[in-house]
Amino acid sequence: xxxxxxxxxxxxxxxxxxxxxxxxxxxxxxxxxxxxxxxxxxxxxxxxxxxxxxxxxxxxxxxxxxxxxxxxxxxxxxxxxxxxxxxxxxxxxxxxxxxxxxxxxxxxxxxxxxxxxxxxxxxxxxxxxxxxxxxxxxxxxxxxxxxxxxxxxxxxxxxxxxxxxxxxxxxxxxxxxxxxxxxxxxxxxxxxxxxxxxxxxxxxxxxxxxxxxxxxxxxxxxxxxxxxxxxxxxxxxxxxxxxxxxxxxxxxxxxxxxxxxxxxxxxxxxxxxxxxxxxxxxxxxxxxxxxxxxxxxxxxxxxxxxxxxxxxxxxxxxxxxxxxxxxxxxxxxxxxxxxxxxxxxxxxxxxxxxxxxxxxxxxxxxxxxxxxxxxxxxxxxxxxxxxxxxxxxxxxxxxxxxxxxxxxxxxxxxxxxxxxxxxxxxxxxxxxxxxxxxxxxxxxxxxxxxxxxxxxxxxxxxxxxxxxxxxxxxxxxxxxxxxxxxxxxxxxxxxxxxxxxxxxxxxxxxxxxxxxxxxxxxxxxxxxxxxxxxxxxxxx
Amino acid sequence: xxxxxxxxxxxxxxxxxxxxxxxxxxxxxxxxxxxxxxxxxxxxxxxxxxxxxxxxxxxxxxxxxxxxxxxxxxxxxxxxxxxxxxxxxxxxxxxxxxxxxxxxxxxxxxxxxxxxxxxxxxxxxxxxxxxxxxxxxxxxxxxxxxxxxxxxxxxxxxxxxxxxxxxxxxxxxxxxxxxxxxxxxxxxxxxxxxxxxxxxxxxxxxxxxxxxxxxxxxxxxxxxxxxxxxxxxxxxxxxxxxxxxxxxxxxxxxxxxxxxxxxxxxxxxxxxxxxxxxxxxxxxxxxxxxxxxxxxxxxxxxxxxxxxxxxxxxxxxxxxxxxxxxxxxxxxxxxxxxxxxxxxxxxxxxx
Numbered sequence: 069x070x071x072x073x074x075x076x077x078x079x080x081x082x083x084x085x086x087x088x089x090x091x092x093x094x095x096x097x098x099x100x101x102x103x104x105x106x107x108x109x110x111x112x113x114x115x116x117x118x119x120x121x122x123x124x125x126x127x128x129x130x131x132x133x134x135x136x137x138x139x140x141x142x143x144x145x146x147x148x149x150x151x152x153x154x155x156x157x158x159x160x161x162x163x164x165x166x167x168x169x170x171x172x173x174x175x176x177x178x179x180x181x182x183x184x185x186x187x188x189x190x191x192x193x194x195x196x197x198x199x200x201x202x203x204x205x206x207x208x209x210x211x212x213x214x215x216x217x218x219x220x221x222x223x224x225x226x227x228x229x230x231x232x233x234x235x236x237x238x239x240x241x242x243x244x245x246x247x248x249x250x251x252x253x254x255x256x257x258x259x260x261x262x263x264x265x266x267x268x269x270x271x272x273x274x275x276x277x278x279x280x281x282x283x284x285x286x287x288x289x290x291x292x293x294x295x296x297x298x299x300x301x302x303x304x305x306x307x308x309x310x311x312x313x314x315x316x317x318x319x320x321x322x323x324x325x326x327x328x329x330x331x332x333x334x335x336x337x338x339x340x341x342x343x344x345x346x347x348x349x350x351x352x353x354x355x356x357x358x359x360x361x362x363x364x365x366x367x368x369x370x371x372x373x374x375x376x377x378x379x380x381x382x383x384x385x386x387x388x389x390x391x392x393x394x395x396x397x398x399x400x401x402x403x404x405x406x407x408x409x410x411x412x413x414x415x416x417x418x419x420x421x422x423x424x425x426x427x428x429x430x431x432x433x434x435x436x437x438x439x440x441x442x443x444x445x446x447x448x449x450x451x452x453x454x455x456x457x458x459x460x461x462x463x464x465x466x467x468x469x470x471x472x473x474x475x476x477x478x479x480x481x482x483x484x485x486x487x488x489x490x491x492x493x494x495x496x497x498x499x500x501x502x503x504x505x506x507x508x509x510x511x512x513x514x515x516x517x518x519x520x521x522x523x524x525x526x527x528x529x530x531x532x533x534x535x536x537x538x539x540x541x542x543x544x545x546x547x548x549x550x551x552x553x554x555x556x557x558x559x560x561x562x563x564x565x566x567x568x569x570x571x572x573x574x575x576x577x578x579x580x581x582x583x584x585x586x587x588x589x590x591x592x593x594x595x596x597x598x599x600x601x602x603x604x605x606x607x608x
Numbered sequence: 609x610x611x612x613x614x615x616x617x618x619x620x621x622x623x624x625x626x627x628x629x630x631x632x633x634x635x636x637x638x639x640x641x642x643x644x645x646x647x648x649x650x651x652x653x654x655x656x657x658x659x660x661x662x663x664x665x666x667x668x669x670x671x672x673x674x675x676x677x678x679x680x681x682x683x684x685x686x687x688x689x690x691x692x693x694x695x696x697x698x699x700x701x702x703x704x705x706x707x708x709x710x711x712x713x714x715x716x717x718x719x720x721x722x723x724x725x726x727x728x729x730x731x732x733x734x735x736x737x738x739x740x741x742x743x744x745x746x747x748x749x750x751x752x753x754x755x756x757x758x759x760x761x762x763x764x765x766x767x768x769x770x771x772x773x774x775x776x777x778x779x780x781x782x783x784x785x786x787x788x789x790x791x792x793x794x795x796x797x798x799x800x801x802x803x804x805x806x807x808x809x810x811x812x813x814x815x816x817x818x819x820x821x822x823x824x825x826x827x828x829x830x831x832x833x834x835x836x837x838x839x840x841x842x843x844x845x846x847x848x849x850x851x852x853x854x855x856x857x858x859x860x861x862x863x864x865x866x867x868x869x870x871x872x873x874x875x876x877x878x879x880x881x882x883x884x885x886x887x888x889x890x891x892x893x894x895x896x897x898x899x900x901x902x903x904x905x906x907x908x909x910x911x912x913x914x915x916x917x918x919x920x921x922x923x924x925x926x927x928x929x930x931x932x933x934x935x936x937x938x939x940x941x942x943x944x945x946x947x948x949x950x951x952x953x954x955x956x957x958x959x
Contacts, residue, residue, distance in 0.1 A: 427650065451756070
């Protein structure tokens with residue numbers, strides 16, 4: 069890291085402009101709202117991780133001996149609901165999108181600051197319902213709420229949890245709307261679409277999915293509630309409904325939701341690779357448009373979750389070929405990031421380690437996606453640990469690595485302070501190793517035939533499960549480390565100065581932490597993103 | 609000893625398993641190539657182009673479109689190979705051969721109930737002969753389940769209210785796990801069992817030692833009489849309902865002018881929801897048997913109707929028009945021409 073001596077924090081900035089709990093709970097400053105989100109999703113990440121830890125502990129031995137089968141089913145259900153709806157979906161957009169979208173386009177705030185605050189309250193309301201469902205005894209339907217189990221057979225708190233997810237969805241819709249309008253209407257003079265940082269393209273594509281897809285999830289959960297409460301025949305054949313209808317509706321949102329989780333991470337990685345190679349991202353336009361392509365095609369592949377569910381053979385083939393097509397833009401991105409390294413000036417700082425880790429894990433996650441898109445192989449591996457490993461490589465190896473990379477890259481901007489670089493690198497390596505040890509054995513388990521959502525399993529699966537649990541322990545340590553040194557940096561960290569990484573981008577041209585209205589004067593943009601070759605920033 | 613303690617590859621015990629594994633190894637090969645390629649490039653570039661002094665910037669790279677076209681086209685071609693190969697295997701999985709041993713599966717929380725056509729019932733265990741095509745016709749009494757036999761590489765969801773099928777040809781006698789692979793509630797992970805694949809002679813011996821309650825078809829025939837079906841569905845074609853002789857496996861003309869294949873799903877629907885599809889020339893007067901017959905009894909009735917498939921349909925009075933012409937007139941009749949492609953032999957109860 070390029071350190072510059074004798075930097076001091078600016079006298080007034082968004083963090084100390086006002087004091088008191090009211091100044092936070094009633095703020096309309098996008099940066100403060102980002103912090104509100106950061107704190108709340110960190111709490112839920114910890115809750116979800118605790119559930120995961122208990123699951124891995126139970127799976128250490130073949131018989132179900134740590135918790136009861138009912139408790140186990142509730143653990144994996146709540147792990148999924150909390151991690152997906154309360155952590156991953158809001159994570160990068162709600163924290164870094166909120167903080168960075170206005171700063172990256174040179175604006176003073178988002179288009180609708182009050183709606184932005186409302187979205188956080190809506191999120192909290194949804195989260196409270198989910199917490200109540202947990203406290204009241206949990207839910208045991210799986211995060212997928214498959215009917216007719218969820219509408220008839222389950223005697224757990226399905227309605228409360230569904231209402232929680234329903235409400236939290238409106239928070240994503242509001243945030244998405246805000247980003248779309250802001251990016252369209254509030255770019256600084258000269259900031260054309262093709263000059264925008266790639267993070268904005270990814271955020272924009274994600275916002276589109278949020279706005280178009282989330283209402284379908286809301287409707288679906290509403291129908292589940294109606295059938296459960298009033299026994300109206302929608303999904304349950306006993307009342308004249310169709311159980312597959314639920315799966316179609318659910319995956320119509322929940323497959324694009326995977327892209328809601330991974331696209332922002334791809335945007336982050338583009339920023340990190342550019343900053344730590346001091347290079348324009350190779351094939352900028354292709355990377356930008358591939359985000360939009362993923363967002364659009366992502367809506368056409370939901371049926372690949374249903375290859376063994378009883379859909380027609382021919383519709384399965386259509387969904388299979390479309391799933392292969394949606395893999396192409398992702399492959400192109402990986403090649404472009406790798407090509408950006410060529411002749412770059414590569415600095416392996418902590419954020420860059422996360423970015424490179426992302427590329428490695430996302431490559432494995434993406435390639436195993438081809439296995440499950442291949443009809444003949446999917447029949448064998450679907451609903452096994454192969455699929456569990458695959459989507460964790462995408463959602464943890466991909467989305468979470470991007471989130472941690474973003475956290476380390478923009479932490480000095482958000483807080484004005486530097487964290488310990490040594491600890492940062494060490495944590496990145498720990499997370500990478502722990503992650504692979506946790507989830508790689510699960511690919512093998514899955515091909516061996518171990519089904520997912522199993523509380524007890526035959527003894528021949530034990531050795532690989534022990535490896536996986538050992539990995540999860542290391543991974544857990546890897547997550548605790550940043551919590552410690554990032555928090556310590558708030559007190560002991562050296563002031564970062566406006567641009568500790570010597571990176572391009574408008575967010576680095578204002579003090580750290582930024583003033584409440586981001587820029588003293590509206591910046592005028594003349595160069596495309598990542599113009600290192602003609603950089604005016606002093607490169608130290 | 610080592611492979612038992614730490615297995616890394618599943619048993620391969622069906623004809624389909626070999627085909628799935630071949631495709632799997634192809635995918636592994638392609639994936640390994642790209643993982644090694646990307647990892648090597650990252651490590652090499654990371655070292656070769658490491659930042660050597662503060663303030664250094666990346667050097668400009670001028671590349672044409674060749675590279676980008678190449679890394680779009682090559683993955684596209686590879687994925688299309690995967691698609692066609694995978695679709696081919698999947699198509700075989702979804703197309704049972706014409707001659708199969710039909711076993712019926714009724715799933716409920718949290719068990720699988722099997723019944724062989726010869727009448728044997730089992731729970732949690734399924735005996736099948738090696739080297740013969742076996743088709744499982746499955747339905748659920750409550751929520752969605754899924755029958756998964758890893759050693760055969762086959763799996764299908766089991767839904768309430770409809771039939772799904774799996775077929776396999778087991779190659780190696782032995783005992784193999786099966787699992788419920790669709791989460792179905794509290795004891796989901798207890799909803800397991802084993803397929804026992806036997807030499808054909810052993811299987812015959814096993815059948816002979818069976819319960820002796822008669823074949824599924826004969827149980828179905830008894831139900832057919834007890835429930836009074838026979839009063840309308842008369843074998844002489846003079847009843848209030850369609851004659852079921854020679855019906856199964858042939859197209860049926862419906863009163864709305866469309867045609868439907870008389871398969872398991874059609875027979876099931878006609879028993880439980882008779883008004884859904886009315887055979888041309890008949891009145892919708894049949895009462896529903898929903899709640900009267902269990903899923904198992906429906907399957908026995910289907911086996912009975914199936915056993916009548918080889919019987920000749922009774923001669924029709926007027927035969928000017930041989931083949932069915934769906935949608936042509938409202939006066940269409942049940943098919944009159946003998947057009948069965950495969951005739952199932954009447955299954956005899958074991959001695």
